[in-house]
Amino acid sequence: MIALKNVAHSYGHGGGELLTDITLDLAPGSFHFLTGPSGAGKTTLLKLCYGELKPSAGEIQLFGRNVREMTRDDIAGVRRRVGVVHQDCRFLDHLSVAENIALPLDVAERPPAPGDLSELIGWVGLSARARALPPELSGGERQRAALARAVILGPEMVLADEPTGNVDWEMSLKLLRLLVELNRMGTAVLIATHDLNLIRAAKAQVSARVLRIRDRTLRLAGAEL
Amino acid sequence: MTGRLPRRLVDALRPGAEGHADRVVPPSGYTARLTTFTAAAMAFLAVFALALSLAAGRLADRWSGALAQTSTIRISAPADQMETQTRAVLDLLQTTPGVASARLIEEDEQRALLEPWFGPDVPVGELPLPRLIEIVETPDGYDPQGLRMRLSAEAPGAVLDDHTRWRRPLVTAAQRLRALGLLSVGLIGGATAAMITLAAHAALAANAQVIEVLRLVGARDAYIARAFVRRFTRRAALGAMAGTVAGLAGIAALPDTTDAGAFLTQLGFEGLHWLWPLTVPPLAGAVAYGATQAAARRVLRELT
Numbered sequence: 059m060i061a062l063k064n065v066a067h068s069y070g071h072g073g074g075e076l077l078t079d080i081t082l083d084l085a086p087g088s089f090h091f092l093t094g095p096s097g098a099g100k101t102t103l104l105k106l107c108y109g110e111l112k113p114s115a116g117e118i119q120l121f122g123r124n125v126r127e128m129t130r131d132d133i134a135g136v137r138r139r140v141g142v143v144h145q146d147c148r149f150l151d152h153l154s155v156a157e158n159i160a161l162p163l164d165v166a167e168r169p170p171a172p173g174d175l176s177e178l179i180g181w182v183g184l185s186a187r188a189r190a191l192p193p194e195l196s197g198g199e200r201q202r203a204a205l206a207r208a209v210i211l212g213p214e215m216v217l218a219d220e221p222t223g224n225v226d227w228e229m230s231l232k233l234l235r236l237l238v239e240l241n242r243m244g245t246a247v248l249i250a251t252h253d254l255n256l257i258r259a260a261k262a263q264v265s266a267r268v269l270r271i272r273d274r275t276l277r278l279a280g281a282e283l
Numbered sequence: 284m285t286g287r288l289p290r291r292l293v294d295a296l297r298p299g300a301e302g303h304a305d306r307v308v309p310p311s312g313y314t315a316r317l318t319t320f321t322a323a324a325m326a327f328l329a330v331f332a333l334a335l336s337l338a339a340g341r342l343a344d345r346w347s348g349a350l351a352q353t354s355t356i357r358i359s360a361p362a363d364q365m366e367t368q369t370r371a372v373l374d375l376l377q378t379t380p381g382v383a384s385a386r387l388i389e390e391d392e393q394r395a396l397l398e399p400w401f402g403p404d405v406p407v408g409e410l411p412l413p414r415l416i417e418i419v420e421t422p423d424g425y426d427p428q429g430l431r432m433r434l435s436a437e438a439p440g441a442v443l444d445d446h447t448r449w450r451r452p453l454v455t456a457a458q459r460l461r462a463l464g465l466l467s468v469g470l471i472g473g474a475t476a477a478m479i480t481l482a483a484h485a486a487l488a489a490n491a492q493v494i495e496v497l498r499l500v501g502a503r504d505a506y507i508a509r510a511f512v513r514r515f516t517r518r519a520a521l522g523a524m525a526g527t528v529a530g531l532a533g534i535a536a537l538p539d540t541t542d543a544g545a546f547l548t549q550l551g552f553e554g555l556h557w558l559w560p561l562t563v564p565p566l567a568g569a570v571a572y573g574a575t576q577a578a579a580r581r582v583l584r585e586l587t
Binding site for chain 1: 495498499501504505506587
């Protein structure tokens with residue numbers, strides 16, 4: 059589905075490599091955690107996985123196509139198959155929560171099936187806040203709205219970047235439960251987080267691989283968790 | 284591709300045709316009003332430039348057509364030779380190829396011509412006025428040089444005035460005025476395109492974060508561009524509609540054509556020419572559509 063082979067990435071001209079020799083295969087239905095200290099390159103690796111960044115070396119295959127050969131419209135097609143949840147969520151603040159969640163449907167020119175949207179909003183527990191504007195939401199509500207928006211097109215994979223970074227532990231567990239539930243329905247999940255407690259809580263519910271970025275490259279973690 | 288443009292233009296103008304593609308862009312009242320106002324002002328000017336151009340065109344046609352078919356022979360001779368020379372000229376004209384008819388302008392007509400300057404009681408018979416002979420040409424016309432040579436031989440007091448000397452610069456001036464009017468319409472269109480390009484560019488740059496969110500959820504460039512194109516096309520078309528109505532009202536309020544030949548009173552549309560201004564709003568919409576598409580393509584490429 060998403061495969062990285064000996065990938066390196068560096069920002070700007072003459073800057074050193076932030077990531078080097080990254081090899082990763084995200085298979086359908088898999089569950090991965092990506093961890094590492096702040097600034098290690100977790101967000102950069104996620105951006106490489108959904109085509110926002112192109113590698114400075116190595117090869118990335120997104121759904122069987124080399125990312126270097128993909129146009130902007132091709133990348134847009136990938137985004138419809140990969141739901142992305144950012145730590146800062148990024149909404150259109152002049153649209154209601156429900157409209158923001160339904161935005162991918164509108165962008166893909168797919169009309170929502172009757173009841174699907176309200177069912178999804180209910181699944182993330184935001185039925186009472188559907189008409190609110192994003193700035194009126196709490197951190198946890200914003201994360202749940204972002205998750206609903208990420209999954210509304212029924213993606214094959216969800217990439218979540220520090221989804222619990224701005225919420226309390228109870229809300230973190232709620233969000234984790236939603237992601238685990240999604241994975242049980244067949245969606246591959248990759249969560250970038252530095253919260254080891256969250257990873258431990260997840261491992262009690264789902265079989266997850268934990269990858270750690272250390273010394274600019276990716277290693278399988280596990281023993282220390 | 285070009286066949287699809289009118290359809291896309293209509294889609295851009297049709298309310299609710301694109302789901303809420305246009306709603307994804309936050310409302311921007313100030314720039315919206317400025318765009319609409321500028322389009323209205325440009326349309327108003329375009330209607331006047333069009334009216335000027337069409338009126339100048341009519342004038343050029345009339346001067347080059349009607350006047351080209353007539354000329355005058357003026358006979359100044361001593362009183363005892365006047366009749367002889369007049370008869371000689373009329374006889375000569377009957378045998379001149381290219382002359383359809385020739386007639387002597389009678390005293391009554393001469394009096395009418397002089398009345399505006401000398402009053403109704405002018406004693407035409409007592410004044411040393413030249414005789415005037417009006418010539419109507421055939422469509423092929425006559426040879427003015429040949430006629431002048433024959434006149435100098437047959438009637439030394441006769442002078443041919445074929446209007447060429449004063450008609451040509453007038454026709455040229457009217458034709459240039461028509462061209463300048465059309466050039467003005469073109470410049471107004473170009474200025475409108477430039478203004479809308481600037482406004483669209485500014486709107487796209489100001490909404491970089493919106494574009495980022497749209498791309499995050501899988502929006503293709505065409506979808507993002509459509510949201511902006513639709514907005515600017517509608518603003519320009521609505522503004523141009525208002526400007527056109529105001530321009531037409533201004534033209535209609537001009538005085539009636541009471542004085543024959545008075546150019547300013549004829550500055551307007553005649554007959555089917557009234558349909559020309561109706562093309563201004565759709566053309567403004569098309570210009571806005573093209574300008575916003577171009578701006579969107581450029582900004583979206585830069586925001587990669």
